[in-house]
Amino acid sequence: MRALVTGGGGFLARYIIDQLLARGDQVRSLARGNYPELAQHGVECMRGDLRDAETVRAACAGMDVVFHAAGIAGIWGPWQDFYDTNVLGTRHVIDGCRRHGVARLVYTSSPSVTFDGTSQEGVDETVGYSGRWLCHYAHTKALGEQEALAANDDVLATCALRPHLIWGPGDRHLIPRLIARAKAGQLRRVGDGSNLIDMVYVDNAAEAHLQAADMLAPGSAVAGNAYFISQGQPVNCWEWIDEILAVAGLPPVKRSISLSAAWRVGAVLEAIYRSLRLPGEPRMTRFLAAQLGTSHYFDISKARNDFGFEPRISQAEGMRRLAASVAPTATKTRPRVWGRLSL
DSSP, X not given: OXXXXXXXXXXXXXXXXXXXXXXXXXXXXXXXXOOHHHHHTTOEEEEOOTTOHHHHHXXXXXXXXXXXXXXXXXXXXXXXXXXXXXXXXXXXXXXXXXXXXXXXXXXEOOGGGGOOSSOEEEEOTTSOOOSSXXXXXXXXXXXXXXXXXXXXXXSSEEEEEEEOSEESTTOSSHHHHHHHHHHTTOOOEXXXXXXXXXOEEHHHHHHHHHHHHHHOOTTSSSTTXXXXXXXXXXXXXXXHHHHHHHHTTOOOOOOEEOHHHHHHHHHHXXXXXXXXXXXXXXXXXXXXXXXXXXXXXXXXXXXXXHHOOOOOSOHHXXXXXXXXXXXXXXXXXXXXXXXXXXX
């Protein structure tokens, strides 16, 4: 299979690439940065921005499938930046697929497309898109997902995967941010500490993409559908965060703030940052408060039934691999990934 992976320098994308190479597929990466380590592993590397329609179209030439994993993530930033990359960029990918006869497109989405700040407990794909957007990321990912699914027809088969809280060795965002905030004394438990969340180990998230692509064809059960992807078993949010902190040799979170108070703080900080046009991002936003203080976990039965997804790597094994990846004496047991976990 000839596969294009957008955002080849990203966390999930590199695991997708790794798994494609492991089974003998030909891989092309489209990314803004230069990643010589990808070329060393036999990846054809193209540099370019999703906002450049011609570059994206050229990257799609000769491909059998496109894994569109690139995008801008985050809880803060200008609307236009998110829209241009997550929506217009997706539109360019779809156009590239059509111009070059690509038959399959797997779009990496997010469960946040359905999140309105309230608890979601065991919801499935019948839940609609949010009617209240708490950050531009969630809004633009929903718009991008809708464009990708609407493009599904008898020539181009498309689907969308919604992996939740991807983690594991090589993560440069979720885990490092938790560690940095804990070290700075800025981490507070939001709510009463009883909220349950879904997450997914990165190898499992990548494997779901390959499984969906293999089953994707015009008129197939997968075509035109979105899927929640997780470990299949929710965990206590703050107990899991404490486990991650323990891997880094840090104590558990002791201080707390109520969800309502965190929500109010987030609203005030958002208003200040917006009105004064301050650089960076607020330490708390309404979206972040709700993510940390509410339950959100999902029914993955549809992914299991339609393309056989099953999280093969357990949470316990994932934590063992995470710990090994940051232990200086554990190089022999470190899983093969490009890059190191930056703590």
